[in-house]
Amino acid sequence: MIRFSEEQAMLLDTAREFCQKQSPIDAVRQVIQAGQPLDETLWQTMVDLGWLGVTIPEIYGGLGLDLADTVPIFEAMGRQLLATPMLASTLAAQVLITNGSDDQKNQWLPKIAAGQIATVALTEANGSWDPDQITTHLNQSASGEMTLTGGKVFVLDAGVANVILVSALQGDSLRWCLLDASELPDGAIQREVVIDETRRSYSLALSDIPIRADQVLPGTAFKKIELAGMLLITAEMSGGLDGVLAVIVGYLNTRKQFDRFIGSYQAMKHPAVDILMGSEMTRSYLYHAATVWRDETDDGIVESAVRMAKCCASEQFSEAGDRGIQFHGGFGFTYECDAQLFLRRALWSQYQFGDERHQRQKLSALLF
Amino acid sequence: MNENEIGEFRSGVRAWLQDNKPAAPSFLLPETFMEVGTDQQFEFLRRWQQKVYEAGYLGMSWPEAYGGGGQPQIMQEIVNQEMAAQRVPFVPNTIGLNWAGPLILDMGTEADKQRYIKNILSAEDIWCQGFSEPDHGSDLGNAQVRAVKDGDEYVINGSKIWTSLGSYAKYMILIARTSNEVPNKYAGLSFFLAPMTAHGIAPTPIKKLTGEYGFCQTYFTDARIPADCMLGNEGEGWSVAMKTLMFERGAVGGQAGGLSMMDLNINDIVELARRATRNGRPAIEDPLTRDELVKLVLEAKGNAVMGSRARIPALGGTYPTAVAMSGKLRSSELKRKMTRFAVSLQGANGARYISEDALDGGKWQRSYLNSFSGTIGGGTTQIQKNILGERVLGLPKS
Numbered sequence: 001m002i003r004f005s006e007e008q009a010m011l012l013d014t015a016r017e018f019c020q021k022q023s024p025i026d027a028v029r030q031v032i033q034a035g036q037p038l039d040e041t042l043w044q045t046m047v048d049l050g051w052l053g054v055t056i057p058e059i060y061g062g063l064g065l066d067l068a069d070t071v072p073i074f075e076a077m078g079r080q081l082l083a084t085p086m087l088a089s090t091l092a093a094q095v096l097i098t099n100g101s102d103d104q105k106n107q108w109l110p111k112i113a114a115g116q117i118a119t120v121a122l123t124e125a126n127g128s129w130d131p132d133q134i135t136t137h138l139n140q141s142a143s144g145e146m147t148l149t150g151g152k153v154f155v156l157d158a159g160v161a162n163v164i165l166v167s168a169l170q171g172d173s174l175r176w177c178l179l180d181a182s183e184l185p186d187g188a189i190q191r192e193v194v195i196d197e198t199r200r201s202y203s204l205a206l207s208d209i210p211i212r213a214d215q216v217l218p219g220t221a222f223k224k225i226e227l228a229g230m231l232l233i234t235a236e237m238s239g240g241l242d243g244v245l246a247v248i249v250g251y252l253n254t255r256k257q258f259d260r261f262i263g264s265y266q267a268m269k270h271p272a273v274d275i276l277m278g279s280e281m282t283r284s285y286l287y288h289a290a291t292v293w294r295d296e297t298d299d300g301i302v303e304s305a306v307r308m309a310k311c312c313a314s315e316q317f318s319e320a321g322d323r324g325i326q327f328h329g330g331f332g333f334t335y336e337c338d339a340q341l342f343l344r345r346a347l348w349s350q351y352q353f354g355d356e357r358h359q360r361q362k363l364s365a366l367l368f
Numbered sequence: 369m370n371e372n373e374i375g376e377f378r379s380g381v382r383a384w385l386q387d388n389k390p391a392a393p394s395f396l397l398p399e400t401f402m403e404v405g406t407d408q409q410f411e412f413l414r415r416w417q418q419k420v421y422e423a424g425y426l427g428m429s430w431p432e433a434y435g436g437g438g439q440p441q442i443m444q445e446i447v448n449q450e451m452a453a454q455r456v457p458f459v460p461n462t463i464g465l466n467w468a469g470p471l472i473l474d475m476g477t478e479a480d481k482q483r484y485i486k487n488i489l490s491a492e493d494i495w496c497q498g499f500s501e502p503d504h505g506s507d508l509g510n511a512q513v514r515a516v517k518d519g520d521e522y523v524i525n526g527s528k529i530w531t532s533l534g535s536y537a538k539y540m541i542l543i544a545r546t547s548n549e550v551p552n553k554y555a556g557l558s559f560f561l562a563p564m565t566a567h568g569i570a571p572t573p574i575k576k577l578t579g580e581y582g583f584c585q586t587y588f589t590d591a592r593i594p595a596d597c598m599l600g601n602e603g604e605g606w607s608v609a610m611k612t613l614m615f616e617r618g619a620v621g622g623q624a625g626g627l628s629m630m631d632l633n634i635n636d637i638v639e640l641a642r643r644a645t646r647n648g649r650p651a652i653e654d655p656l657t658r659d660e661l662v663k664l665v666l667e668a669k670g671n672a673v674m675g676s677r678a679r680i681p682a683l684g685g686t687y688p689t690a691v692a693m694s695g696k697l698r699s700s701e702l703k704r705k706m707t708r709f710a711v712s713l714q715g716a717n718g719a720r721y722i723s724e725d726a727l728d729g730g731k732w733q734r735s736y737l738n739s740f741s742g743t744i745g746g747g748t749t750q751i752q753k754n755i756l757g758e759r760v761l762g763l764p765k766s
Contacts, residue, residue: 002676002683009682242686249761263763270753272761277698280690281670284677308666360662367665368638368652 002284003291007069011054015076018049023080025338031083032197037159043084043115051086053113056093060109067094067228068290071235075286078239081341083198085117085157087232092118094228095165099176099219108163108178120225121152121166121204129353131167131174131222136206138170138177138216146211148177151204154352158189158202166206167222176217179209196348198341227303230310230353231289237313237349238286241279244320244342248272248327255329262327271323278316285309304366311359314350321346369442378446384423385454390416396722396729398582399738400629401462402532405573405581410460410536417459417491420626426465427489427624430473435486436624444625451627459626460533464488464495468541470615470622471608472561475600480561484539489624496537496571498528498544498562498586499609508543508609509554513588515544517602520595522546522560524568524588530745534571534584537564541612543605550603557605561597568592578737579722632735634668637661637706637713644727646715657713664702664709671698690760697752700742707736 022042031039046052054070056062070090077086093112096105112118122129124136136150148168158164164179181189187205194201252263252272262268289309296302321343325332328339354362369377393412398404404413420426428444430436437443459465469488472480487493504510513526524544531540539561546558564571568591571584600608614620641652641661651657677683678691710732711718722730743749757763 002673002680004680004682012682246686249763252763261764263757263761264766266750266754266766269757269761269763269766270750272763273753273756276687276690276756276761277694280685280687280694281674283683283685284673284691285670287677287680287683288673308669311666312670360659360666363666364655364658364662367662368641368658 001291002287003295004287005069005294007065008072008290011069012072012076014049015073016079019076019080019082023077023082025081025341028081028198028341037157037200038085038117046084046086047115052089052115055090055097056109056113057097060105061113062109066294067231068294071231071286071290074232074235075239075283078236078345079243081198081240081243081345083196083200085119085160085200087236088119088156088161089117090232091120091225091229092163092165095120095176095217095225096178098221098224099217100178101214101218103214104178104217111162116162117157117160118163118165119155119157119161120229121155121158121164122226122229123152123154125151125153129167129226131169134167134169136166136168138168138175138211140170146213146216148179148206148209148211150206152206153192153201153203154194155189155202155204157200158204159191159200164204165217166204174220174222176219177211178215178217184209194348196344198345199348223299223303226353227293227306230306231293233349233352234282234286234289234306234309234313237317237346238279238283240342240345240349241275241282241313241317241320244317244324244339244346245272245275245279247338247342248275248320248324251328268327272327275316275320275323278312278320282309282313282316285312300366304363307354307359307363307366310353311356311363314354314359315356317346318343318350369440374442374446377443378450381425381447381450382454384425385450385456388419388423389454389456396731396734397457397630398580399632399735400741401458401460402741403576403580403582403738404460404533404536405576410533413457413460414491414494416457417461417626420459421489421491426459426626427469427485429622430469430485430489430624431481434473434481435489441621444623448625448627452631455631456627458628458630459491460536461488461491461494462626462628463497463532463541464493464539465624465626466628467497467612467616468495468539468561469624470620471541471599471612473622474611475608476561480599484561493538494533494536496531496533496540496564496584496586498531498540498542500528500530502527502529502585509557509606511543511545511557513542513544515546515558515560517546517595518592521592522595522598524562524591524593526588528586528588529574529583531571531584531586532582534564534586535573535581537571540564540586541599543609546602546605554606555603557609558602559599559605559608560593561599562593563597566591566593576738577740578734580734632703632706634665634706637664637710640710640732641713644710644713644715645717646713651713651715660709660712664706667702667705671702674698687760690756693760694752694756696742696746697749697756700739701749704736704739704743707732707739711736 053062054065055067058064124134140146161181166177190203192201255262286309289305292305324339328337331337398409404410425447428437428439429441432438515522515524542560542562545556547556550556568589570587573581574583644651674691720726721733
């Protein structure tokens with residue numbers, strides 16, 4: 001059963017309109033070319049719309065809605081390949097809402113709602129973000145002083161972040177540490193080259209960073225954050241699929257070869273329909289996962305629904321991007337063809353929080 | 369009916385079905401009403417329909433005057449739901465119950481209703497359909513079987529194909545060409561409730577790829593049928609046929625109910641994966657098999673969530689008709705993949721066929737071969753993709 005709230009329906013309309021206006025494909029290319037870590041004017045407009053506070057409780061200056069209610073916003077942004085720190089900030093806010101103390105929430109959530117940038121640092125150089133596989137440690141000396149040691153990669157928007165939430169192990173247990181970016185040593189944050197050029201990704205070197213007790217979050221929940229990340233990225237991917245399909249259909253309807261529109265060839269038409277079906281299924285799984293996220297209390301059901309959605313999106317979006325290149329023929333091999341923007345976005349998204357093979361492996365254990 | 373009455377009625381139906389569901393016979397039952405191929409299968413299913421009708425669970429909303437129950441439609445819907453839930457056999461007279469019957473009630477004469485309706489319900493008279501022709505596939509408007517008026521009879525010549533239950537049917541809903549002297553091909557068609565007992569009508573069973581029978585090609589050689597078995601007027605056959613298709617597709621209500629096929633869902637495949645063995649071990653323990661199984665579960669679940677989203681107009685998206693128009697494509701392809709996978713779950717024994725040695729008597733092998741009826745019948749998967757490409761994506765015609 002899929003349910004769609006009034007809030008979601010309203011956000012869907014606003015977000016579509018906003019993203020279409022702010023991020024036509026020319027603007028996406030300009031953002032890539034400029035290489036700036038942040039478009040501050042655009043960011044301020046999004047903050048003014050209240051988007052950064054959608055999931056933040058009202059007592060901390062937000063709207064107090066469910067994370068699932070932001071799905072239409074992320075879908076609309078993905079449709080237009082609009083990359084801003086909203087993904088990072090929303091996810092970081094989830095870490096604080098789920099695991100933070102009252103003081104930590106008081107200190108940071110109102111700022112995040114007002115546009116200060118927050119991010120999460122989960123994945124490590126070995127390619128894992130799983131608490132069983134990470135090596136960043138929160139150590140405690142005999143005199144009780146704590147330090148954080150290790151390193152993170154794929155930290156979105158760290159270059160402009162005010163606060164970074166880092167997953168680490170204390171002994172064998174997962175802990176969340178809150179780093180004020182201004183307190184980090186010079187050179188700790190380095191820009192990474194990633195396949196999706198719309199993203200701003202950074203590595204984070206952590207060598208004996210002193211940690212005060214008030215920087216450690218009392219809560220230790222991790223899976224919920226991982227699933228939240230999957231849900232938001234799936235929303236972006238669902239939008240991206242719609243976007244790349246539009247690029248494909250546009251080309252099949254205008255490009256002629258041998259005196260015929262290439263869309264009249266069944267060799268193009270049938271795979272285009274396969275992409276349509278993949279897109280429709282992804283979007284259905286997305287809103288199913290959002291419904292379950294909001295309404296369901298059984299953790300296993302939530303996990304299955306979100307993983308299924310991420311699995312479907314990963315497979316279908318990357319395939320659509322791949323076919324999108326091929327359908328453009330020689331033009332598809334050039335940087336000028338917009339299909340590459342979507343393929344690169346698809347590849348980046350596919351590997352965040354696990355591709356389809358990863359998800360199927362997890363689902364296999366959850367389902368039977 | 370209030371909720372209490374509905375609940376009470378539902379539990380009564382459930383209890384009756386549980387008490388009266390026939391034990392599985394020693395032979396394989398067909399999978400759909402279109403696949404009935406032996407007298408043994410036919411008699412078993414006809415007896416079941418009689419029993420269901422006598423219990424008052426078929427045609428519940430049809431008028432009492434013609435043998436129906438005269439009850440609200442919701443009761444029949446509850447019965448249908450419970451039949452599916454209890455997985456009882458289907459009833460064989462689907463064409464009569466759900467296509468021809470509603471059509472006769474809608475536009476037949478009083479005499480038609482008196483003559484046909486009760487025996488449709490009781491399975492006394494089996495009905496078949498004469499729409500498709502060998503040379504015209506699904507192009508119904510181009511039907512070429514000729515019907516020439518001669519006194520108070522029509523003389524029929526030509527042949528129809530894919531006549532399900534042709535060998536058992538007493539009547540056929542038949543579309544035939546009564547004139548070529550009309551402005552367009554559709555205006556030359558007329559619709560008949562033709563008696564299969566007429567001289568010169570010869571249903572000839574077609575052997576399917578499964579090795580079974582189940583369809584006929586029906587030959588008409590100077591077959592004479594009474595002129596008064598025409599439904600509607602001469603030249604109105606196309607619109608009557610379209611009305612029939614509305615009933616067939618469930619687009620309008622009024623059907624007598626009952627199941628028309630054996631249900632197969634993904635849980636059956638998961639269950640089979642636990643029972644079937646590959647290389648001496650349960651198939652479900654093999655990691656590669658598990659992965660394939662997850663893929664199928666994802667496709668099945670994906671189809672279900674697509675249906676759920678399609679019911680929310682605000683989530684229609686860029687292509688709001690895509691889900692509804694692709695239902696047949698998706699469900700038939702899924703069934704083909706599920707049954708093909710079901711055979712593969714049996715490892716070396718996947719090579720067996722209908723026999724005692726085969727797992728479940730070979731029903732999975734047969735089911736896979738039969739699954740092509742879904743991916744071919746009613747417009748092949750490839751034609752469906754053309755239609756979706758052109759009508760949903762707006763691509764140029766092939």
